[in-house]
Amino acid sequence: MLTLHGYYRSSTSYRVRIALNLKGLEWRHAGVDLLAGEDRSADYLAVNPQGLLPTLELADGRYLSQSMAILEYLDEAHPEPSLLPAEPLARARVRSLALQIACDIHPLNNLRALKYLRSEFGQGDAAVNAWYRHWVAIEFEALERRLVADPATGSCCHGDAVSQADVCLVPQVYNAERFAVDMAAYPTLARIAAHCRALPAFTAAAPERQPDAR
Amino acid sequence: MLTLHGYYRSSTSYRVRIALNLKGLEWRHAGVDLLAGEDRSADYLAVNPQGLLPTLELADGRYLSQSMAILEYLDEAHPEPSLLPAEPLARARVRSLALQIACDIHPLNNLRALKYLRSEFGQGDAAVNAWYRHWVAIEFEALERRLVADPATGSCCHGDAVSQADVCLVPQVYNAERFAVDMAAYPTLARIAAHCRALPAFTAAAPERQPDAR
Numbered sequence: 265m266l267t268l269h270g271y272y273r274s275s276t277s278y279r280v281r282i283a284l285n286l287k288g289l290e291w292r293h294a295g296v297d298l299l300a301g302e303d304r305s306a307d308y309l310a311v312n313p314q315g316l317l318p319t320l321e322l323a324d325g326r327y328l329s330q331s332m333a334i335l336e337y338l339d340e341a342h343p344e345p346s347l348l349p350a351e352p353l354a355r356a357r358v359r360s361l362a363l364q365i366a367c368d369i370h371p372l373n374n375l376r377a378l379k380y381l382r383s384e385f386g387q388g389d390a391a392v393n394a395w396y397r398h399w400v401a402i403e404f405e406a407l408e409r410r411l412v413a414d415p416a417t418g419s420c421c422h423g424d425a426v427s428q429a430d431v432c433l434v435p436q437v438y439n440a441e442r443f444a445v446d447m448a449a450y451p452t453l454a455r456i457a458a459h460c461r462a463l464p465a466f467t468a469a470a471p472e473r474q475p476d477a478r
Numbered sequence: 479m480l481t482l483h484g485y486y487r488s489s490t491s492y493r494v495r496i497a498l499n500l501k502g503l504e505w506r507h508a509g510v511d512l513l514a515g516e517d518r519s520a521d522y523l524a525v526n527p528q529g530l531l532p533t534l535e536l537a538d539g540r541y542l543s544q545s546m547a548i549l550e551y552l553d554e555a556h557p558e559p560s561l562l563p564a565e566p567l568a569r570a571r572v573r574s575l576a577l578q579i580a581c582d583i584h585p586l587n588n589l590r591a592l593k594y595l596r597s598e599f600g601q602g603d604a605a606v607n608a609w610y611r612h613w614v615a616i617e618f619e620a621l622e623r624r625l626v627a628d629p630a631t632g633s634c635c636h637g638d639a640v641s642q643a644d645v646c647l648v649p650q651v652y653n654a655e656r657f658a659v660d661m662a663a664y665p666t667l668a669r670i671a672a673h674c675r676a677l678p679a680f681t682a683a684a685p686e687r688q689p690d691a692r
Contacts, residue, residue: 314578314620326567330581332546333573340566352554353540359547363580364528367544371585380612385599398594406528 266291269311270318271298272474273442275370275435276331277318281474282431283335285465287342294321295476298375332366335428347428357414358422361429364407365436372399373439393443400440401449407433408450417452419459430460438471480505483525484532485512486688487656489584489649490545491532495688496645497549499679501556508535509690512589546580549642561642571628572636575643578621579650586613587653607657614654615663621647622664631666633673644674652685 266284268291270277284291296302296317303315312319312329320328320337328334339347348355371377373396381387381395411417421429437447437457447454460466471477480498482505484491498505510516510531517529526533526543534542534551542548553561562569585591587610595601595609625631635643651661651671661668674680685691 313623314582314617316582328567328570328574330574330577332577332581333570336573337566337570340569352551353542355554356542356547356551359550360542360544363544363546366577367546367581367585368528368530371581372591377586380609381599384608384612385595385601385605387599391599394598395594403528409527 265323267294267321268292268318269294269296269308269321271296271303272471272477274298274317275439276316278435278438278469278471279331279431280318280320280334280338281469282434282466283338283347285468286345286347286426286431287338289338289342293475297476332362332428335362335431345425347426347431349422349425349427354416354422357416358427358429361407361410361421362427362432364403365429365432369399369403369436370439396443397445400436400443400445404440404445404450404453408452411452411456417456419456421456426460426463426465430456433457434460434466479537481508481535482506482532483508483510483522483535485510485517486685486691488512488531489653490530492649492652492683492685493545493645494532494534494548494552495683496648496680497552497561499682500559500561500640500645501552503552503556507689511690546576546642549576549645559639561640561645563636563639563641568630568636571630572641572643575621575624575635576641576646578617579643579646583613583617583650584653610657611659614650614657614659618654618659618664618667622666625666625670631670633670635670640674640677640679644670647671648674648680 266289268277268280268284270280270293296308302308303317309315311327314329318331320334328337335347348358378392378396381392411421416422418424420426421433433453434457437453480503482491482494482498484507510522516522517531523529525541528543532545534548542551549561562572592606595606625635630636632638634640635647647667648671651667655661
């Protein structure tokens with residue numbers, strides 16, 4: 265069976281949970297408690313030398329890291345249902361939307377970056393939250409403009425089939441809501457996220473449904 | 479012909495230049511002057527709603543954004559030589575190495591993040607450089623440990639064939655050297671970067687060889 269080393273609130277772990285559920289794969293949760301620093305423990309560094317979440321452990325004990333690489337692997341090893349459309353330009357559109365979130369929002373707002381702002385630059389809650397909301401705002405605005413203007417957008421980011429882009433969008437919206445970002449400014453993103461969240465694979469992957477949720 | 483909207487020092491533009499050269503594709507350079515703020519101009523925002531580099535313009539005028547999505551597209555549209563190995567687990571390894579750079583180093587050290595630290599948090603050169611070097615150091619250390627311990631590593635990050643991982647590594651090393659990071663601490667990364675930099679596709683893609691270099 266597959267084992268996902270992750271944390272209920274980690275949005276990169278959440279991406280992989282959605283993908284595993286969409287593929288109908290059996291997997292078990294192995295909790296890595298970020299607040300207790302378990303991501304920096306020798307045990308977890310042996311699993312993932314970066315000390316970041318998530319890591320997918322295969323049945324034979326091999327480890328895969330980086331959530332976007334794991335999504336691509338799952339599509340190659342378990343092609344149905346695909347998280348990418350068939351045609352190369354459509355695939356490029358989906359990957360570009362997904363990577364806009366994975367590269368240009370998440371890393372800047374990850375826990376370790378926010379910790380650095382506090383510990384090294386002496387920034388408090390208001391300044392750290394402003395930093396968080398700044399990156400969400402400029403990228404959600406750009407994503408909203410991309411999606412609303414493009415006839416390729418449907419009930420999901422690309423047509424009516426769930427793709428990598430939706431798998432990244434829903435956890436990012438969950439995360440933004442924790443930081444009190446008002447989604448009313450992004451009606452297309454809010455509509456797509458609401459549609460996807462109601463699907464069983466997304467519902468079962470939600471943070472509050474995980475065994476380590478507090 | 480293909481047109482690459484980029485900037486000579488942009489490491490994400492540099493990645494795509496290398497890939498275009500490796501594939502033997504004809505392309506022309508369209509300069510977007512970051513220092514003059516051309517990335518925020520109405521003209522460029524019509525090309526790329528994110529206002530980030532690079533954008534690949536296809537012969538029919540369509541635009542592709544996000545360098546990692548462009549690398550995947552180039553591999554699908556122009557399969558030879560491939561930037562990914564054939565086997566799914568090997569592909570996952572290469573993508574994970576590439577994404578470690580693309581997600582966990584570059585976005586934190588991109589010009590717009592460094593500008594925010596100066597303008598909003600009032601940080602000066604020393605603090606901004608320390609932030610830059612912090613993310614390079616922890617990720618280069620982890621990358622070095624991953625590569626040195628793995629028999630899959632060869633003259634390149636994966637065996638002896640250039641892959642996505644090398645295409646990301648060389649521009650990141652170039653960037654780190656601009657910030658005076660000492661590569662002696664990362665002998666495997668330094669060895670692979672030196673090997674790849676000497677290959678014609680990498681040499682022709684180097685920042686100092688571009689028409690907008692200063």
